[in-house]
Amino acid sequence: MLRIVTDGAADILPEWEKEYGIDMIPVNILFGEESYLQGVDLDNEGFYKLVDESRKIPKTAQPSPHQFIEFYRKIAQKGDTILSIHITSKLSGTYASAISAAEELKGEFTVIPIDSASGSLGIGLLCREARKMERAGKTTEEIVASLEAAKEKICVILTLDTLEYAKLSGRVGTLQAALASVLNVKPIAVLRDGVVNIVEKVRTRKAALERVISMAKEEVGDKPVYLAVVHARDLNSGQALLEQAKPHFNAKEAMLGDLSVSIAANLGPGTVGLILYPFE
Numbered sequence: 001m002l003r004i005v006t007d008g009a010a011d012i013l014p015e016w017e018k019e020y021g022i023d024m025i026p027v028n029i030l031f032g033e034e035s036y037l038q039g040v041d042l043d044n045e046g047f048y049k050l051v052d053e054s055r056k057i058p059k060t061a062q063p064s065p066h067q068f069i070e071f072y073r074k075i076a077q078k079g080d081t082i083l084s085i086h087i088t089s090k091l092s093g094t095y096a097s098a099i100s101a102a103e104e105l106k107g108e109f110t111v112i113p114i115d116s117a118s119g120s121l122g123i124g125l126l127c128r129e130a131r132k133m134e135r136a137g138k139t140t141e142e143i144v145a146s147l148e149a150a151k152e153k154i155c156v157i158l159t160l161d162t163l164e165y166a167k168l169s170g171r172v173g174t175l176q177a178a179l180a181s182v183l184n185v186k187p188i189a190v191l192r193d194g195v196v197n198i199v200e201k202v203r204t205r206k207a208a209l210e211r212v213i214s215m216a217k218e219e220v221g222d223k224p225v226y227l228a229v230v231h232a233r234d235l236n237s238g239q240a241l242l243e244q245a246k247p248h249f250n251a252k253e254a255m256l257g258d259l260s261v262s263i264a265a266n267l268g269p270g271t272v273g274l275i276l277y278p279f280e
Contacts, residue, residue: 002083002134003076007063007094008038009087009262010116010123011230013255020131022124025071027094027262028061038262047261048233048269057165060262062094068101072109081110081140085126085147088194089115112140114147117194121228121257122154125277146280153278155219156191159208161234161270163187188212189267209237209272213245216274220249224279227251232259233269241272252279 004020006012008027016022026037031050036042038060042050051057063071068084076082084102089095095115102111116123126147133143163185186208188200202208227249231238242256259271 001077001080002131002140003080004127004130005072005075005082005084006123006127007086009092009094009119009260010085010127011120011257011260012124012127013257016124016128020128022127022131023071023075025063025068027260028063029262029265030059030061031056038260042261044233044258044261044264047265051165051265057265060265062092062097065097065100065104068097069104072101072105072111076109078108081112083112083114083130083140083143085114085116085123085130087119087123088117088191090117090194091119091196112144114144114151115194117151118154118156119191119196119263120156120230120259121255121275122151122156122191122277124257125154125226125228125275126151129277150278150280155216155276156273157212157215157219158189158191158230158267158271158273159202159205159212160187160189160267161205161237161272162268165264165266165268188215189273190215205237209241209244212241212274213248216245216276217248220276220278222250224250224252226277226279227254228275228277229254229256230259230273230275231256232264232267232271234272237270237272241274245274249276 005023007025026039029036029038084098086095098113116126130143185201187198189196190199202211229238229242238256
């Protein structure tokens with residue numbers, strides 16, 4: 001049987017876990033001396049509440065090889081094939097942990113780790129497509145080849161509402177964040193080749209959302225795509241961006257999801273953006 005595994009830096013819509021049989025290994029979230037498993041001991045709202053109360057950004061840590069081994073054994077039967085699809089290896093050691101676990105479990109399971117070169121719903125959509133292809137009769141080799149080709153075309157563009165979280169996490173200097181706050185600058189971040197970079201800074205929220213759409217349009221043009229919007233604790237902005245974006249794209253399906261806290265930890269609430277996945 002083919003098992004599909006991802007990690008807590010992925011976003012999957014609530015119904016996908018059961019509908020497509022996707023298992024998620026949680027990310028470790030470290031608040032001082034306290035350690036939580038994302039989605040097990042700490043949900044999204046609980047995470048933001050802890051940050052608000054402590055004024056500190058937690059550290060996130062990838063699942064260890066040992067955690068992977070235990071997880072694989074929990075969700076799979078001996079002889080199963082496990083497709084393990086994870087956050088870009090340039091931002092996390094999760095993929096490396098999966099590789100180590102796969103080596104350890106040789107002879108028990110066939111584990112195939114895949115570096116998604118992506119995050120959030122970009123990974124979730126790869127997981128869903130893997131299951132859809134398996135149900136359509138594709139071999140594991142065909143599925144892996146298709147995912148490797150698709151991941152190069154996933155477009156992820158986000159805009160941050162505040163640099164406060166980035167400042168607390170040490171991602172930007174205090175002075176830079178303070179100046180951005182005074183000027184009401186809204187950074188735009190792009191995930192490309194597995195790395196997130198702030199590529200532009202726009203003066204207003206409205207202009208930033210419009211720019212996210214125009215940048216995504218430049219990337220995909222009229223090609224058919226799955227259109228996804230993700231948001232961090234800002235459902236209204238997420239819904240508004242989705243409605244604003246729909247007319248601009250050849251969307252075969254449109255969806256809205258929460259941004260994983262393991263990513264939002266460094267970007268902050270109010271982050272919202274587009275993920276476009278090629279439709280074949």
